[in-house]
Amino acid sequence: MNIDVFTLFPEWFGWFRGQRHVTxxxxxGHTLECVDPREATPLKWGQVDDTPFGGGAGMVLRVDVMxxxxxxxxxxDPVALRERRRVxxxxxxxxxxxxxxxxxxxxxxxxTLLCGRYEGFDERILEHFTSDQVSIGRYxxxxxxxxxxxxADTVMRKLPGVLxxxxxxxxxSFSPALEGAPEYPxxxxxxxxxGWRVPDVLLSGHHERIAAWRREQSRRRSLP
Ligand SMILES: C[S@@+](CC[C@H](N)C(=O)[O-])C[C@H]1O[C@@H](n2cnc3c(N)ncnc32)[C@H](O)[C@@H]1O
Numbered sequence: 724m725n726i727d728v729f730t731l732f733p734e735w736f737g738w739f740r741g742q743r744h745v746t747x748x749x750x751x752g753h754t755l756e757c758v759d760p761r762e763a764t765p766l767k768w769g770q771v772d773d774t775p776f777g778g779g780a781g782m783v784l785r786v787d788v789m790x791x792x793x794x795x796x797x798x799x800d801p802v803a804l805r806e807r808r809r810v811x812x813x814x815x816x817x818x819x820x821x822x823x824x825x826x827x828x829x830x831x832x833x834x835t836l837l838c839g840r841y842e843g844f845d846e847r848i849l850e851h852f853t854s855d856q857v858s859i860g861r862y863x864x865x866x867x868x869x870x871x872x873x874x875a876d877t878v879m880r881k882l883p884g885v886l887x888x889x890x891x892x893x894x895x896s897f898s899p900a901l902e903g904a905p906e907y908p909x910x911x912x913x914x915x916x917x918g919w920r921v922p923d924v925l926l927s928g929h930h931e932r933i934a935a936w937r938r939e940q941s942r943r944r945s946l947p
Contacts, residue, residue, distance in 0.1 A: 724882060725754045725833040728871045729792060731771065731840055733757035735868045739875070744886060748879045755875060763795035764788045772841055781842030789837070789848045801852040810853045811874070812837045812844060813867035817856030820874060822897035824857070828874070829881035836874060838867030904945035907937035 728736060736757050739745060745755065761769040765787060772782035793801035793810075804810060809831050818824065828834055837844070837853065849856060859870045879885055886892055894900040901907075910921040924936045 724748075724829070724831065724878070725756075726875050726878070727756050727758055727796065727833070727835045728838065728868075728875070729758045729760055729789075729796075729835065730838040730866075730868055730871065731759060731761060732838075732866065732868055733759050736872070739872050744876075744880050748882055748885045751882070751884050753879065753882060753885075755879075758792060758796050760784075760788050760792035763792045765791050775842060779842070783842050784839060784844045784848065786845040786847040786851075789844070789852060793835075793852060805852060805854040808833050808835060809855060810835045810837065811855045811857050812849055812853045813839060813858070813870040813874070814843065814849070814856045815858050815861065815863050817858040819861075820857055820859050820877070822903075825874075825877040826881060829878045834878070836867070836871040838871050840866045901938075901941045902945075904941045907940035907944070 730736070736755070740749070740755060749755065760771050764771055766785075770785075771788045772784050775781065775783050790801055793804060797804050797808075801810070809828065811828075811834060813836060837848070857870070857874060859873045864870060881892060892898070894906075896906040897903055910925060914921045914926060922936070924932055927933070
């Protein structure tokens with residue numbers, strides 16, 4: 724899978740690219756590349772944004788700059804690009820990222836993530852260049868970079884071979900294996916600490932009873 728991130732702060736991703744599951748993904752041939760719209764801006768002095776028509780605080784990312792950046796990267800009109808590639812703008816009000824969306828995106832060969840800054844995107848970028856708008860929650864971050872990392876993180880860990888053990892991602896919170904419910908509780912040594920004992924069933928060595936107990940705990944956690 725190829726993930727391109729359009730960001731004014733590509734250096735933010737240096738740390739992220741060094742994380743184990745990301746390095747695993749890169750070693751398997753997947754890519755995570757940053758594109759800085761300043762590099763392709765047709766405006767002087769690396770300008771990428773401008774004041775909002777109608778007034779108001781903040782700066783807005785320009786549509787001509789985003790078009791130039793997308794054209795420079797893909798060599799096609801961005802209006803046509805979104806027909807063949809998911810071009811996703813990170814926006815606070817977009818479709819909420821959940822397990823279903825992460826699984827859907829992990830099935831794509833390539834995705835592009837557009838990070839906003841300041842007041843956000845000129846609306847024409849969203850209307851004409853993007854296939855999706857995705858939010859990582861109903862709150863406002865200073866920029867789309869952390870949101871892009873969240874999307875890339877959850878998508879990359881779903882790629883086969885990226886986690887040390889692929890089974891880790893099979894039976895976890897919200898997975899089909901748990902019928903969409905949160906995961907059951909885990910415990911490790913010591914079996915007792917300050918009088919807090921690990922449930923006996925987990926020490927029983929009885930795999931069927933353990934599986935049944937876990938399913939039941941998971942089901943309970945999904946109840947309102
Ligand atoms: C300060 S925010 C802009 C907020 C915008 N003026 C609004 O009120 O919706 C700057 C950028 O951060 C990103 N961002 C902020 N919160 C986000 C969220 N919850 N999910 C995804 N992206 C977010 C978006 O790319 C956004 O364009």
